[in-house]
Amino acid sequence: MKFKSQKIAFWFFAVCMLLLVLQVTYGFIMGFARIGMDGLHDIIPFNTARATHTNLLVVWLLTGFMGAAYYIIPEEADRELHMPQLAWVQLISWVIVGVVAVAGFHFNWWEGRKFLEIPRPLDFLVVLNVLLFLYLIGMTIWNAKKHSTTQLVFFFGLLAAALLYLPGMIYFDNLTMDSYFRWWVVHLWVEGVWELIMGAILAFLLIKLTGVDREVVEKWLYVVVGLTFLSGILGTGHHYYWIGTPKYWLMVGGLFSALEPLAFLAMAIWAINMYRKKGKEHPNKLALYWTLGCAIMSFVGAGFLGFAHTWPQVNKWTHGTLITAMHGHMAFWGAYGMLVFAVIIYALPQLTGRKIFDNLSGYIAFWATNIGMVGMTGALAVAGIAQVYLERKLGMDFLAAQKETEVHFIGMMLAASLFTVGVLIFIYNFIRHGKPTDEALLAPGESND
Amino acid sequence: MLSKSQARLFFLVGTFLFSAVFLGLTWDTMRQMSKRTNAQNLSAEVKAGKHIWETNNCMGCHTLLGEGAYYAPDLTKIVKQKGKTYLKTFLTDPQAMYPGQRKMIQYNFTEEQKDNVLAFLEWVGNIDTNGWPPEPNIKPPATESTVSSKVSEPPPEKFAQLCTACHKLNGKGGVVGPALDGVGSKYDLAYLDKWIKDPQLVKPGTAMPQMPLTDAEREEIVTFLIKLK
Ligand code: HEM
Ligand code: HEM
Ligand SMILES: [Fe+2]
Numbered sequence: 001m002k003f004k005s006q007k008i009a010f011w012f013f014a015v016c017m018l019l020l021v022l023q024v025t026y027g028f029i030m031g032f033a034r035i036g037m038d039g040l041h042d043i044i045p046f047n048t049a050r051a052t053h054t055n056l057l058v059v060w061l062l063t064g065f066m067g068a069a070y071y072i073i074p075e076e077a078d079r080e081l082h083m084p085q086l087a088w089v090q091l092i093s094w095v096i097v098g099v100v101a102v103a104g105f106h107f108n109w110w111e112g113r114k115f116l117e118i119p120r121p122l123d124f125l126v127v128l129n130v131l132l133f134l135y136l137i138g139m140t141i142w143n144a145k146k147h148s149t150t151q152l153v154f155f156f157g158l159l160a161a162a163l164l165y166l167p168g169m170i171y172f173d174n175l176t177m178d179s180y181f182r183w184w185v186v187h188l189w190v191e192g193v194w195e196l197i198m199g200a201i202l203a204f205l206l207i208k209l210t211g212v213d214r215e216v217v218e219k220w221l222y223v224v225v226g227l228t229f230l231s232g233i234l235g236t237g238h239h240y241y242w243i244g245t246p247k248y249w250l251m252v253g254g255l256f257s258a259l260e261p262l263a264f265l266a267m268a269i270w271a272i273n274m275y276r277k278k279g280k281e282h283p284n285k286l287a288l289y290w291t292l293g294c295a296i297m298s299f300v301g302a303g304f305l306g307f308a309h310t311w312p313q314v315n316k317w318t319h320g321t322l323i324t325a326m327h328g329h330m331a332f333w334g335a336y337g338m339l340v341f342a343v344i345i346y347a348l349p350q351l352t353g354r355k356i357f358d359n360l361s362g363y364i365a366f367w368a369t370n371i372g373m374v375g376m377t378g379a380l381a382v383a384g385i386a387q388v389y390l391e392r393k394l395g396m397d398f399l400a401a402q403k404e405t406e407v408h409f410i411g412m413m414l415a416a417s418l419f420t421v422g423v424l425i426f427i428y429n430f431i432r433h434g435k436p437t438d439e440a441l442l443a444p445g446e447s448n449d
Numbered sequence: 450m451l452s453k454s455q456a457r458l459f460f461l462v463g464t465f466l467f468s469a470v471f472l473g474l475t476w477d478t479m480r481q482m483s484k485r486t487n488a489q490n491l492s493a494e495v496k497a498g499k500h501i502w503e504t505n506n507c508m509g510c511h512t513l514l515g516e517g518a519y520y521a522p523d524l525t526k527i528v529k530q531k532g533k534t535y536l537k538t539f540l541t542d543p544q545a546m547y548p549g550q551r552k553m554i555q556y557n558f559t560e561e562q563k564d565n566v567l568a569f570l571e572w573v574g575n576i577d578t579n580g581w582p583p584e585p586n587i588k589p590p591a592t593e594s595t596v597s598s599k600v601s602e603p604p605p606e607k608f609a610q611l612c613t614a615c616h617k618l619n620g621k622g623g624v625v626g627p628a629l630d631g632v633g634s635k636y637d638l639a640y641l642d643k644w645i646k647d648p649q650l651v652k653p654g655t656a657m658p659q660m661p662l663t664d665a666e667r668e669e670i671v672t673f674l675i676k677l678k
Contacts (some may be wrong), residue, residue: 244485
């Protein structure tokens with residue numbers, strides 16, 4: 001670490017870990033309900049568990065992105081963070097809003113729109129909070145000593161993500177309108193501007209870990225995010241097939257969303273090539289594992305499994321089934337979960353000065369989470385195919401078809417247990433690093449590149 | 450080889466161009482919106498129904514237009530499929546209609562709230578969804594459909610409102626329970642009467658619900674069933 005103010009990132013990462021554990025807990029509540037063990041129904045019905053599960057997911061990922069920004073931006077801009085005390089205010093208010101939102105879900109207080117369940121009054125607080133965050137990051141970049149493509153792409157990604165939250169706050173009486181603009185948040189986030197954030201973070205990590213020339217890494221960064229928008233913007237159409245929007249979306253959405261995997265493929269090839277060209281051996285091998293792992297798993301989960309159900313002729317049958325849940329898990333994990341893990345594992349030794357690089361538990365965490373996630377995805381895929389065949393193709397009653405998928409959910413939860421063990425080991429490793437300290441600051445002139 | 454500034458240009462032009470096309474298509478979609486969704490039918494009742502739908506996060510268990518959660522059935526066409534009388538009976542006590550099955554929340558809606566929710570779902574059912582959900586396109590191995598019941602008289606009102614939500618008769622109706630064609634030669638009158646009065650008593654743990662029927666209504670239904678030979 002080069003600057004004292006980067007230390008705040010540690011606390012964002014710590015919150016991140018806590019929220020992840022809660023998210024997984026609610027995942028298990030739903031998993032058990034799906035195999036008939038719904039003893040918690042009266043206190044935490046399925047819709048509460050689900051809103052909590054997915055919102056915590058989004059919140060921990062955003063918390064991770066914010067932590068990453070507070071770590072990366074000062075380093076890229078080569079100066080202290082603008083007003084670091086305010087970053088604390090931002091963290092604490094962020095956590096308060098998050099806690100209130102999740103608590104509200106348990107008292108039937110929500111907006112009831114998938115992924116945007118947070119009620120509108122709290123939306124405004126979220127906006128204020130994010131404005132503060134963008135101000136701190138923006139001012140740091142504005143007064144930067146060095147300007148880099150990486151920090152610009154990162155900032156543009158964060159800013160665009162904030163702006164795209166707004167269409168999701170408008171109220172419509174017409175469900176189709178409502179849904180149309182809900183996708184501006186959900187789709188244009190994960191298959192648009194979040195990929196900018198992902199590209200920027202990967203670029204930063206690749207520059208640090210492989211020692212490849214910045215100009216080369218950043219040139220390809222532009223190509224990757226260029227491909228993202230080329231396909232992802234019109235790719236939104238793959239959510240406009242069946243919701244009451246015109247028929248031409250079947251063609252537009254089908255065609256362009258089928259191109260979306262190219263962006264993820266480019267991301268993977270880019271990362272692997274930079275690794276091949278590496279000019280040095282960075283001691284933090286684990287960080288390299290997570291960085292390359294992220295680039296590869298995002299292609300599998302988002303690119304490949306997204307492609308599998310994006311053609312209208314396929315989506316007609318799979319739309320709104322467990323096939324979607326299958327893809328959602330691996331895509332979110334591969335692209336964004338692993339990304340946050342990669343930054344954390346890279347930054348921790350820098351922040352705390354404890355260079356525990358070569359440790360077995362770190363590798364166990366890597367393999368357990370990933371093998372666990374592949375298993376979960378496999379089980380959901382089989383359950384999803386069974387559901388599509390029985391319910392959609394044969395016309396079996398919904399609940400009867402669901403009965404047939406229970407066995408796959410037992411498998412899913414076994415795999416999820418392995419995943420959870422991996423997460424817990426990762427957290428054990430996290431805690432072992434101790435707290436961030438000024439002693440970890442690099443001496444002037446010393447470099448960690 | 451591609452230079453960095455060319456790569457940047459590719460990014461900027463691509464983003465600008467496709468955003469512009471996207472906004473254009475959005476404009477056209479908005480133009481067609483009211484016609485495709487029958488926006489003229491968005492009555493106060495429908496709007497109130499949407500509000501109930503959202504403030505209770507029904508989408509946290511159900512899908513609607515295929516969007517939402519996968520724990521409970523898609524409700525896009527539910528009013529067309531099962532009819533309002535059945536659905537009102539269901540909403541009064543969801544767990545009684547599906548004994549021992551996955552639980553829906555007991556909301557204790559007033560009659561007016563139930564009407565609103567169903568008006569909303571009915572409106573959704575008429576949206577032009579480009580043919581979604583599709584009809585099942587694989588025929589199950591023929592078993593039940595070999596019998597079809599020839600009865601000249603129309604079924605009793607309550608039968609058409611409640612029973613066909615779950616049972617097929619002459620190929621029409623729901624798929625939760627078995628088809629009722631030929632049921633009159635399977636059981637006798639006393640059994641059918643006992644069964645419909647209290648299914649759990651006859652067959653503990655069965656998924657067939659006990660329904661709010663008066664004695665007269667039940668009698669009428671049973672006399673109808675026994676004719677289904
Ligand atoms: C990291 C990137 C991605 C993430 C995090 C992600 C996540 C998700 C999630 C959570 C859903 C469910 C949304 C909902 O129903 O509310 C979804 C749906 C969908 N995704 Fe992705 N996705 C990603 C990339 C992709 C890509 C690249 C494609 C196509 C090639 C794709 C194709 C689809 C399709 C077709 C659906 C709709 C499924 C349905 O009709 O029910 N996704 N995605
Ligand atoms: C490890 C234990 C986990 C379990 C048991 C679990 C289970 C579940 C279940 C049962 C659902 C609801 C599906 C439905 O509507 O019926 C769900 C939804 C979801 N979970 Fe998980 N989950 C776990 C971890 C995760 C992780 C680590 C992520 C992300 C990285 C994740 C992302 C999601 C997403 C995006 C959805 C919404 C999917 C959609 O709407 O298509 N889950 N999860
Ligand atoms: Fe999408």
